[in-house]
Amino acid sequence: MPTLFAQLSTLLSSLVLLFGITLLWRRSLHAYVDAFQWQSVTLSIVFATVAYFTSNPELYVVAAIFFVLKAVIIPLYLNRLEKQVGERPESQPYVNIATSLASAGLLVVLAYLITYPVVRVSLLPTRGGLPLAMGLIFIGLFAVITRKQALTQIVSFLVLENGIALLAVLGTFGVPLIVELGVFLDVLMGFLVMQVFVYHIHGTFESIDVEQLNRLKH
Amino acid sequence: MTFLLLLLPPLLAAGLAFIVRSYRPLIGWINALFALVSLSAALGLAGQALAGGEALTFGPGQFLRSDSLSALLLVCVTAIAALTLFLSPGLGRTIGYTDTQLRRYHLFINLLLFAMLLAVVANNVGVMWVAIEATTIFSAFIIPLTLTKSSVEASWKYILLSSVGIALAFAGTVLAYLDFVALGGEAQNALNWPVLRATAPMLHPEIMRLAFIFLLVGYGTKAGIAPMHTWKPDAYGEAPAPLGALMSSALLAVAMYALLRWKVVTDAAVGGHYADNLLLALGLLSLGIASFSLVLARNYKRLLAYSSIEHTGLICLGLGLGPLGLFAALLHLVNHTIAKALMFFLAGNIERRYLSTLMENVRGLLKTMPGTGVLFAAGLLALVGLPPFGLFVSEFALFRAGFALGYFWLMGAVLVLLAVAFVAFIRHLNHMLYGVPPAGVTIGEAGNWRNGLLGLGLAVLVVLGLTLPAPLMGLLNQIVVSVAR
Numbered sequence: 001m002p003t004l005f006a007q008l009s010t011l012l013s014s015l016v017l018l019f020g021i022t023l024l025w026r027r028s029l030h031a032y033v034d035a036f037q038w039q040s041v042t043l044s045i046v047f048a049t050v051a052y053f054t055s056n057p058e059l060y061v062v063a064a065i066f067f068v069l070k071a072v073i074i075p076l077y078l079n080r081l082e083k084q085v086g087e088r089p090e091s092q093p094y095v096n097i098a099t100s101l102a103s104a105g106l107l108v109v110l111a112y113l114i115t116y117p118v119v120r121v122s123l124l125p126t127r128g129g130l131p132l133a134m135g136l137i138f139i140g141l142f143a144v145i146t147r148k149q150a151l152t153q154i155v156s157f158l159v160l161e162n163g164i165a166l167l168a169v170l171g172t173f174g175v176p177l178i179v180e181l182g183v184f185l186d187v188l189m190g191f192l193v194m195q196v197f198v199y200h201i202h203g204t205f206e207s208i209d210v211e212q213l214n215r216l217k218h
Numbered sequence: 219m220t221f222l223l224l225l226l227p228p229l230l231a232a233g234l235a236f237i238v239r240s241y242r243p244l245i246g247w248i249n250a251l252f253a254l255v256s257l258s259a260a261l262g263l264a265g266q267a268l269a270g271g272e273a274l275t276f277g278p279g280q281f282l283r284s285d286s287l288s289a290l291l292l293v294c295v296t297a298i299a300a301l302t303l304f305l306s307p308g309l310g311r312t313i314g315y316t317d318t319q320l321r322r323y324h325l326f327i328n329l330l331l332f333a334m335l336l337a338v339v340a341n342n343v344g345v346m347w348v349a350i351e352a353t354t355i356f357s358a359f360i361i362p363l364t365l366t367k368s369s370v371e372a373s374w375k376y377i378l379l380s381s382v383g384i385a386l387a388f389a390g391t392v393l394a395y396l397d398f399v400a401l402g403g404e405a406q407n408a409l410n411w412p413v414l415r416a417t418a419p420m421l422h423p424e425i426m427r428l429a430f431i432f433l434l435v436g437y438g439t440k441a442g443i444a445p446m447h448t449w450k451p452d453a454y455g456e457a458p459a460p461l462g463a464l465m466s467s468a469l470l471a472v473a474m475y476a477l478l479r480w481k482v483v484t485d486a487a488v489g490g491h492y493a494d495n496l497l498l499a500l501g502l503l504s505l506g507i508a509s510f511s512l513v514l515a516r517n518y519k520r521l522l523a524y525s526s527i528e529h530t531g532l533i534c535l536g537l538g539l540g541p542l543g544l545f546a547a548l549l550h551l552v553n554h555t556i557a558k559a560l561m562f563f564l565a566g567n568i569e570r571r572y573l574s575t576l577m578e579n580v581r582g583l584l585k586t587m588p589g590t591g592v593l594f595a596a597g598l599l600a601l602v603g604l605p606p607f608g609l610f611v612s613e614f615a616l617f618r619a620g621f622a623l624g625y626f627w628l629m630g631a632v633l634v635l636l637a638v639a640f641v642a643f644i645r646h647l648n649h650m651l652y653g654v655p656p657a658g659v660t661i662g663e664a665g666n667w668r669n670g671l672l673g674l675g676l677a678v679l680v681v682l683g684l685t686l687p688a689p690l691m692g693l694l695n696q697i698v699v700s701v702a703r
Binding site: 163182185203 | 358
């Protein structure tokens, strides 16, 4: 019988993964932001859970910063951005929804395969969630590649980052605080830069469809 | 103390550029002088590494660390940075930029420099990652200094691809750390490179194998190793010349440095030729893609970008070819850093005169700009690996390393690909140097100190081609010995 900690961490990780898969079957940008926001909230709960069971006060701090940054500030900015550049549904992603969902399933299976050696040698109570975190990383990567709008690409990238955060908290119970703070700073700055570029793309191309970004060849 | 002299000047320079609301040429000059302070600090650290051999550390928990490998990189990065800052827009010429653009340029180029230096001296591989990620962000601010459709497109591709790539490198870092925590419990210094390396033989090889794939893809994206190279021609093609120079030489070197640090840990954990074989495969792929792209290139800045993919490939090959190969790879890194930085500044000169980056529009370079033309030709010949330039020596060393290990087919393929690149380069160069200059392009170029500075760089390349200076030789030997230990 797995411990409560093991069960909780696997359950919560599955939820985090599910919010990631939501990206692949919703079309409107609004749904993307919502899914990302709920995923970040769940992920902060994962942080807090791990902090509680490992009695690591530092992780509570990380959970709090994570919540403020990814569940409040970034979604706020995303919604504002969406209002300003105008909402247009992700009309025709490079891969259609049915294929996307099937690929997501395959990617999760792949994640189980490649993390198998890690899970096998690991003694962590949270090891059950590791393949799910890897699956989320793959799904984020897949979404970045197949979406066509700058904003949906950003949200996909943020989801990919959430996957890495999940991997870090489940696998290591938190990387050293100094690294964690640096990562937060980079996430925030990276997001702000990308946001500036959405305005630039909108301003110079009068649309945020990155399909038009095809001028540069040879 | 030396560490502070190294890291503070770029921060101060960035602060100065930020505080002074409208840009003044004086700021640019002060920033350039600051870069010289960093350069002397780097030389000081290299001197100490040569004299002592032991790694120097600084700060709480040995936050900063410099061994012979860091010292070599520091000298390369700060030297190119000093050159870049002296040749930046806003020092005696504005080249059509507004004051706001110049202020932004000077702010972010110094922050970029700070992040690169921090990546090299950070003891903790997590902090190294944070610094390398920061370089992406800072450089993305400068590429679209003037907003055009092309520059926006290039920077978007650059920032998205690099961010995704570097995120994967973090996943790799986490995977390596995961095993460490499982073995020894949590420790604040577990991500410090010497600790990681000392523990590596006890780590599970299967986890480290997986981690290295992520790290290779991640830092490989940043270095522009094929098949993660696609952002490179776009970004280099659109970036202002000084940024192109810094990115294609120093930033590339920093990314390869991160990869080398992890390769050493992986080798200690996995053993055998696991990492070597991966590097050889990707190196050959980069070389192949780059050689044929060189043939098709129509834009001379993109031509330089493809050449940089080619040389990244060569460096990867060297890293996979044992101690002799490592020696050749590092020497090649130094040579390429100098040569590529020069070429981007010369390309900037050409672009300002011809107002086009397409090679079909650039004819009669020797007539219109004799100084730049001669330097450009010499630089291209250096890049294709002709004597008497340094790249000839390092490529030769690379082949020796490959043949010594019995990789005859591999080295044969490399030779063929280098020949393809050679022919492509010479054809493009002929087209640009001779012929009738297009109407409207002014003829003649006054001698100036800027070209003199570039000529000095070329002279260094010639020196490196004729002899291997004792301090450089000493540093390289120390690195090879310490990595093999």
